[in-house]
Amino acid sequence: METLEGMKRTHHCGDIRKTEVGQEVIVCGWVSRRRDHGGLIFVDLRDRSGYVQVVYDEAAMNEGTFHKAESLRSEFVIGVRGKVRARSEETVNPKMETGDIEIVCTELRILNKAKTPPFYIQDGIDVDEKVRLKYRYLDLRRPEMQKNIMLRHRVAKVMRDYFDRNGFLEIETPMLCKSTPEGARDFLVPSRVNPGQFYALPQSPQIFKQILQVAGFEKYFQIVRCFRDEDLRADRQPEFTQLDIEMSFISQEDILTMMEGMIKELFQKSIGVDVPTPFERMDWDTAMDKYGSDKPDLRFDMPLMDISEYVKGSEFKVFNAVIESGGMVKCIKVDGYADIPRRRLDDLVKFVQIYGAKGLAWIQYSEEGIKSPFKKFYSDETFAKIAEATGAKTGDLLLVVADKRLVVDTALGQLRLEMGKERGLIDPDALRFLWVVDFPMYEWSDEEKRWKAMHHPFTAPRDEDIEYLLSDPGRVKANAYDMVLNGVEIGGGSLRIYNAELQEKVFESLGLTPEQAHQKFGFMMDAFQYGTPPHGGLAFGLDRLVMIMAKCDSIRDVIAFPKNQSARDVMSEAPSEVDEKQLRELSIRVSAPKKKDKNENKDN
Template sequence: MLKDCSCGELNKGHVGTSVNLAGWVDRRRDHGGLTFIDLRDSEGIVQVVFNPKVTESYHQITSEVRNEYVIQVTGEVAIRPPGTENTKLATGEIEVIARSVKILNTSKTPPFYINEDIEVDESLRLKYRYLDLRRARMQEILVLRHQVVKFIRDFLNERGFIEVETPILIKSTPEGARDYLVPSRIHPGKFYALPQSPQQIKQLLMVAGVGKYYQIAKCFRDEDTRADRQPEFTQLDLEISFVEEEDILNLMEKMFTSMVEILKPEMRLIKPFPRLSYADAMESYGIDRPDLRFGLEISDLSDIAAGTDFSVFRSAIDQGGRVKGICAPGCGNYTRTQLDELNRLVRGWGAEGLLTISLGDSAGSLEDLTMEMIKSVATRFLTLEQILEMARRLDASAGDLLLIVAGKLELVSTVLGELRQEMGLRLELTDPDLLAFTFIVDFPLLAHDEKTGRFEPMHHPFTAPKDDDILLLDNAPEKVHGRHYDLVCNGLEIAGGSIRIHTPELQRKVFRLLGYTDEEMEELFGHMLEAFEYGAPPHGGIAPGIDRIVMLLAGEKTIREVIAFPKTQNAVDLTFSAPSPVSHQQLTELHLNIVEEQ
């Protein structure tokens, strides 16, 4: 080794010893006759003192060395002179008196600061990701991510799980996300697909008699990116045979609570994780992944609205729609501009409009409110009693603002769900140190697709229907609930899983409901159906997204921050400039021709 200890690990115990250090120049302070260099390696920073009386070739070294130069230092660890300790530095009680120095490599001036935590243009960071990752913040995140994965492995290993690697080159199966395809050289015109998840393979492992499987698995989906979505991402994929819902949920609750308590003790959890049915989540939060760090729940006001003279309410209800609302506490004093902005947002989400009712501009009791204190465009169509009834239903007080949307149920829910999230942010109710995990259960098995007129799986086609609902598969498939569960945290879907189908009969029945012919079933899923013929055990699992978990624990806003080399919104890797053209020879070998786009 070019070093016999790390910069960050030095302490008073090393005083008097001679050490070899190697690292990057974090900063240099040249006093003419005396120079300090903060030397940085992956473990931390230590101050090295260069003294012309002690350090060989002092003048040459200090005039040449610049930030980010890679140097090797031999010297004595010494206690710092009294009064010159630096409490901001972990190694601030000591310093290294350099005897000799060697420049291992020079460095151009970096395109952005390595030694300061300053926000830099993201595309520049991504182009020079290897420099970006050198920064302390990114080093912390790399370590945290490692700790999370290590925690997961330890936790599952202790419980009898084994990690099994599964292929990256597999078969394209339809629906779901768009596949990334890999052309076959050996089989002209045929393609492998990269796994969207190892779903089918892990089920085959269950048939193979692996009782408890897991894998830190790369997954690939050729869909547009988001702050929490990348073309390739990492899942903890796990599957257990002879398992039931309760086992999986308990395992996950234990894993995530222990993980947070050990790795991020400063963050708070709500225990036990609350459980919400899909229907209740949609009803109260307008979304199947609610942020439960705050309330602002949605309530149905349809019955009250039906009794009013307000035509917007009446016509929505006459057309089978609903009137629902939320209460924004303390927002009764919102200005016209602020209210207009909320209206614009709501229209942007597809609603006809937003009815705002201001319950006065100062806090107090509902009972003291008079019609004169209430501000709303609808005041002349509503009685004081009707307004108070809505306010009570929304758990509002004087000084609050009621936000009400009328229309078709689905739209009203979605819009209020968005508005709720927006108000949660504006009112700063989204405490970054709180992790509000919640399980969402009782999903419908299928969703009806308006465009194709077909049923689509809510989760995936291998999810088992609830036993009590199996008879409904024949005549009312839309009413069937699946044995599917999600884990949600702070408005993010953290994990999704289910108890799977394990008999060929039921699997065929579900495929048929999804519109597959017998021939398609055999061609696309024959391997699964056949496997189920050979004593497939009941089994189920779940797949938490590693990137999203680390993002939450790191307090970051995008998963790009917790991925070493992420892609841009356009799915481009700026470090490598991928994707890139390939040679004609490569294309020929793969039996491919490029068609020029218009």
């Protein structure tokens, strides 16, 4: 193979413009496309900046150079010396940033050849994600993937600049920590020098960033890798990146205002979008009651509406039993969908059952009159009152769920999103930011039969609710807040507990004895004895935020080397087995059955 000795690159492919016409340039990159027109060969050359067309003219170059050009194939790595010239008007390519110029080659060096790739290195390919992840180094060559990774770089740069300008310090916290399995499962790391003992990879730097406030640093941030051993989906990975922030001597309003400023600058400088501030605020109870979600998508209307008072006291046992037991009957209105096919209604019944609802009812205000599975139990006057209360008119559809409040809100909230997508109500270019505030301090775990922290056990309860921590935990609201964008939680945090006695009381409310609390969080509780300032903060999911900014459907498209849905890296084949020597050094014995050697005789 040839080298670039004596041939120093002068320009990136996508940066050359008409101002360079007549100049000699040297460019390097990958052959994206080659077109042979007899004595003329055209090559689209690609690097991370974009494309440029290179022309090989047999009549204007020596035979050896043109012969090399004839040998070029897709993904060959080459260096080109040549002169920039303007394209004729009829050959200008408006789809390329460099479409009004081309480079006439005078020297070609083939730096490396390439096998035929398993898929085209271009945008919009229809290729199984397994193949893309296996050949990730090729997938990352595609322009749309390179744009995503470069956007991620810009996002991180703007974040660092913003917090530096506002007096924050970027401080690294440990990757090898103590296991405190109060939330998701920890990834454990065995210690060779401390046999039988384990570190945990951090799910969050939460404790350390609070201790940094005890230490007096006042304003901390970090773009940090975190780890959670949990089930995966499109917006989750076992290792992920978050922007972590903590501040002292501030109020909740100070934090929300500071973060709105960061988001405004981030979107403006990263993707050129102006985000209006301040953001809308909505308390958790309102979000759940009106939208059935603590991360409502406000890009379209369609609120949940309570119609219990209109349907109670009838002969329809389903509604009566629910209301008498303390439940409720709520609905959503889908404009212009009274003609919904019956088959689709049957599908929606199954849909809400996924979220715990026992069934789904409906009212169709059609041209032929009212259609409903419970029509015979109610008068026309009742249906008219429901129409007036919900704003339903002829042609509209009401979808109705009756159950416990949480089941109704959750099922209808998900159904609302389904209808929003199905009816084309969601503007994909809209950006609707929202702060959801005043979260419950606790949520009940049916599995563990105890109260668990909805966020984490260091969240401060509202002052007026402290008296209920032990007597009525379900009543307690927290000084907690989430930032929501288009129905996705992109960040969340809280004011923290900074009083040791209150922290011990919260641990007690979670069912932790003083001994258990000290075993898990002793070093933090000890630190709180030495003058802890009022503090609070939050963390943003960087992967999720960039995914939305890049208009991708999966965070795997904005992470250079992600894991698949089985938490595997199919490119490097991790995780993998390790040899017995390594296990002995770590004092570990593996009890999981080993896979049989594929060459082993099955009859042995």
